[in-house]
Amino acid sequence: MMKRRSFLASGALLAFGASIAFFSMDLVSLAHEYEVGKIKVQHPWLRAPQDGDNKAQFYAMIENNGDAPDRLIGAKSEKFGKTTILADGKSEGPLTIPPKQKITLAPGAGYVDLLDIKKHLEVGWGLEMTLVFEKAGEVTIDAAIDAPDAKHAHDAEAMERWEKAHGKDNSGPKPDAHQGHEGHMMHHHDGM
């Protein structure tokens, strides 16, 4: 599981990268990516539940490098009960990823509702969960738990607002931005 500090460092550097150059962004996001079969999942993240709520929204970029369409048909974890996939952001149903295409689940577009959350999801940490694809099969990922109002993965500003509102101490040494990213070396970042 990725630890809080890695995500914070990623977020801070992402913000820095965005204001200086996309090159920096590429360095930072060197890793947050998972592969199964022809499917590649990049920057999985979720909006943590609002205080007192028990549902969260899951987002990611999903790329299909195969010659046939695949579908995201489910997601599971011991920390939530069930999921609802809203491919177009409105109606329920599996999410199709056409061959040789990359789709983006994002606020305002498609997402996966994680319902009946059983344990507290701490903003700034990661949630280990399994995505189920019809053809490619299952892949376990570590989704970044971003603030409930985060606009994109590793939204440092939203996280800072959340921390202030919840009296979290964000001081102390920052680790190497790549800590916790071992083992995920291939990454191509096309912006978020």
Ligand SMILES: [Cu+2]
């Ligand atoms: Cu990421």
